[in-house]
């Protein structure tokens with residue numbers, strides 16, 4: 001028997017709910033992935049590079065053109081400068097970037113602060129490297145970050161704070177003022193910050209994404225992570241990236257080179273060509289805002305109580321008027337009986353706090369959303 005390094009961890013809720021959805025032919029609004037086609041222009045670039053034999057190892061740091069274009073993108077959008085040679089690296093999805101930041105930074109007994117509900121990758125990864133997770137509970141229904149509580153939790157052992165903005169699963173976003181408060185904390189302490197910004201281009205109602213890349217005074221303490229899976233509807237390609245000041249990046253690369261070495265080559269070339277045209281990502285917020293509106297307006301006429309959604313492609317809703325089952329059981333029943341799969345929010349809390357809230361992914365064709373709404377309206 002192997003002595004488990006993660007004795008309390010089971011299969012991720014995303015796999016569990018997708019499998020249940022498949023078994024019961026339910027509409028899968030659980031796992032976060034689009035069900036519509038990827039732009040043919042991007043696919044044809046991938047095809048081009050594969051057939052032109054761009055099929056050997058990419059540089060460990062990532063394809064140069066792609067890093068160069070990312071550097072330009074961050075200069076244009078946030079007026080923040082990251083050198084494409086020393087401060088940007090392509091990774092195998094945002095997941096590998098996050099895993100690698102944690103492996104780079106965390107020594108046994110280091111403390112890492114996360115805000116729950118939290119994406120399920122953070123805690124087990126910290127624990128794999130002997131770190132201790134200090135969760136701060138964001139409370140239903142606002143899920144707002146209380147900076148005073150954060151300050152109280154920081155001590156000499158605090159090595160890292162992980163922030164996911166826009167937030168999965170709550171759909172909340174941070175304001176410019178929130179970022180200023182984080183900046184002050186980073187100036188006054190020895191902590192690093194990992195900004196998981198994979199939903200950077202999915203913010204709604206004219207509110208701009210506040211990237212931690214804007215915080216120039218603490219650039220030497222911040223890692224920024226992004227994902228092309230979210231940006232270009234290609235979650236299965238697993239290409240992401242990391243931006244960090246060059247001393248941080250030097251250490252990151254020491255781990256990265258032995259973690260995976262490099263990332264899928266033809267995808268990187270294809271994405272680089274596609275990224276050249278900002279039109280390919282600057283309207284993503286409008287595209288998803290229409291889907292959000294369609295879905296939450298539909299949900300508002302059911303017995304679900306919809307919570308605000310300022311960003312990401314996830315909506316959350318309370319089902320107390322429908323059932324008093326625990327949220328994991330409710331999600332299961334909804335999948336099996338009503339043929340709509342969702343994610344119970346308790347899965348994002350280490351102590352499984354259950355406010356009777358579930359998460360729906362609305363990155364789906366309108367017809368898929370309408371069909372799901374039809375089923376939900378019967379409850």
Ligand code: PMP
Pocket residue numbers: 032092093094095096119164168196198226227228229230235238239240
């Ligand atoms: N962070 C968050 C908040 C996510 O929702 C996801 C899931 N897509 C990831 C990281 C991982 O991204 P990727 O698929 O690029 O590994």
Ligand code: GLN
Pocket residue numbers: 012014015030031032033168
């Ligand atoms: N990020 C996606 C979500 O939150 C799923 C990623 C995964 O399946 N690991 O649903």
